[in-house]
Amino acid sequence: MSTSTTGSPPVATTTAAPARGLRRYWPRPKSVAGQIALLVVAAIVATHAVAALALFALREPWRAEGRPGVAANRLAVIARMLDDTAPEGRDAILTAAKRSLPTLHLGAWDGTPPPVESERLREHPIIERLRDAFGRDLALADLGPDSSSEDPPVLHLGLRTPAGAGLRATLPDDTLGPPKRGVIVFTLLFMATTLTLLTVWATRALTAPLGQLAGAAEAFGTRRAPPPLPRRGPQEVLALAGALDRMRARVNRLIDDRTQMLAAISHDLRTPITRLRLRAEFIEDEHTRERTLRDLDQMNALVEAALAYARDERGADGGSDTEKPLIDIASLVQTVCDDFSDIGADVRMAQARHVLVRAHPEDLQRAVANLVDNAVKYAGSARLSVEKSATGVAIAVADDGPGIPEAERHAMLQPFVRGDRARNLNEETGFGLGLSIVLAIVEAHDGRLTLENRVGGGLSVRIALPGTLAGGVPEGTNGLQPAAGPGGAGNLGPG
The missing domain is CATH 3.30.450 (Beta-Lactamase)
Structure with a gap:
């Protein structure tokens, strides 16, 4: 999934920050090969220096x-x-x-x-x-x-x-024994300790920019803020950091252009669809009028789903934790169950554990509703559970349907990919955006979405979110913020 469109500042690719202190008088090599060679030479010189001191201390007396x-x-x-x-x-x-x-x-x-x-x-x-x-x-x-x-x-x-x-x-008449045995032992220990500390320090100083670069690359594409790219280090690391920064800017620009194009097309299609609906009302043939209106409803549902997906893509930041209200996950999931039960769907809560998290209730409610809608559509029923996990809370939606082959699970999370592989649009199959929207919402809350086939048959979709507090709901409130608007429980359209 995409990241925020705000790119990080460019990184110098050829020069590092001005040297200070001893570096001003003793410049070190700028390449990895030069720094490794310097480390080896420094270790050899230090070894010879300590050995020379030991020989001087243990030299034979004048007589x-x-x-x-x-x-x-x-x-x-x-x-x-x-x-x-x-x-x-x-x-x-x-x-x-x-x-x-x-x-x-x-x-x-x-x-x-x-x-x-x-x-x-x-x-x-x-x-x-x-x-x-x-x-x-x-x-x-x-x-x-x-x-x-x-x-x-x-x-x-x-x-x-x-x-x-x-x-x-x-x-x-002195005691016989090895000359200065304690000095020899101390010299060897001092040499080993000094070389070990020097090697560890130099190695960490050499690999620290690589670790920082790896962390920035790992954070790219996630919802957390990427760490700054290294601005000091060997020339190869600085060149790689600059290339990564430029690649990140290009990827963000491409994703932003794709999202804007999708949102613009979906938004602009709503107007001609509305005009076509008005014209279809004047069709005299009732059968033709009903089929035309049904096609227009499917087109409108596709536009709404594409707009929802574009909205979740562009709002990937999700705000900081202080901006998110504290909600009770069990109450939110129970609300989704009640909404589907009211329309006659076989949806029930199998297990509930009250855990408070900071999240946007409308977005999470839309994500759970999409999963339940898929389970009801393809399996006829859904069983939900909320339980405490090692890092927070886990929401599981299980069904008895055909499941998803392991080779296709990653593809199913991509937009406009449907499980039946049919290219025709109809109400039974949807448009292939449901799981993509769920993934965008889950990642916006620093969570994780996993799909697994159940042993006895069926699919289990698990949403893992970082929890805040475990236990009961605070007294005097049900822990659930009101969810209204297009992303609320009332919008349970096909995913």
């Missing part, structure tokens, strides 16, 4: 032997070199080691380790690291048993290798 594990490994290497060297060459190795590793305080030692190693050395993790790195039997002596109180704590050791080389050294 790595300050760490207990490193100092134990290097002391074991020196001890093995001394053990594998002849006695006359050990002094040169020790002198070079003292110059390259001053923090170990290396020196010759001519003492003798005790036969029983102290408990402190046997259970110390640094001593275990030293023995493992040396790989042979190594006699140790604790040269400073009370040195643990020093700040920082150190171990003063005397070593005697299997070849008889003696060596004294000082090792840091």
Whole structure:
């Protein structure tokens, strides 16, 4: 169905709004490909920056032997070199080691380790690291048993290798463990969190105009006001928004021209039909006069139906909720049932639930009357029900007729499409505008019209409307506004 003829303002298709803030000094690409490339490059740069910071924070100290594990490994290497060297060459190795590793305080030692190693050395993790790195039997002596109180704590050791080389050294007495494990974990978590937030933010900023464009396209053709088209974003999105805006204006113009033409033709036909009716009254042959008047009545009914359809098309806005009166749907449907029962039709209310909604009673009454008229025309009876739904209220009109094949249900909602596919106009088949008028009225009230074949045979037409209040009718009123005029209950002509 058509929308309001008022078009939205044109959208710039090539340029976006002037950049502000940082964008003035750091312009970003205008195309989708450029922005995706920028996102990937930014993620790579951020990853390398965080990795560089992590390497800087976890870099080796200027003197790595300050760490207990490193100092134990290097002391074991020196001890093995001394053990594998002849006695006359050990002094040169020790002198070079003292110059390259001053923090170990290396020196010759001519003492003798005790036969029983102290408990402190046997259970110390640094001593275990030293023995493992040396790989042979190594006699140790604790040269400073009370040195643990020093700040920082150190171990003063005397070593005697299997070849008889003696060596004294000082090792840091710190706890062994992975260096800065907490810093590594924090760095990895920070990197993952930062990249995730950056990617999510950039992706949302890139796809937000697409979502806005999709919402505007989805709202086009419905009764709700379409959201504004995106005015910022990649060039492709802005070009698509401009194309959609121009297409919407063209479609609205075509629909408006079609509706105006239909209304003008239908309105102008009323005058010659009236003149023909006056002339037909002077026809002497009674049989010819009756047939002519019947044809003129059908032509007049067709004109009235076309005018009603054009009126519902052009009045598609339906006004805001504050302009619509509050009505009781059950009372409105019961009024339609009573009107058809008064003319002898088999129409009854099967279930009624009082729900108050804001709507135009004349339009809704015309919609329900059209559905009931179709049910009576094609099935001979109609059963109506009003019940509360998850979003509001549902009006159902059921019959025991032949139903509508599923492949033809969408076509039946189009104007001038009749269920019997007959091209001749007569009172029994109508003009194919009844369901089209119902659809226009339902969509004007933000509702939904569905057609379903019943299991036991027949058709069930359901009108779902957004409800306002559920429960009884306010005291002192029947909840139903008076419906008068051409769209009231008295106008139950064929649909």
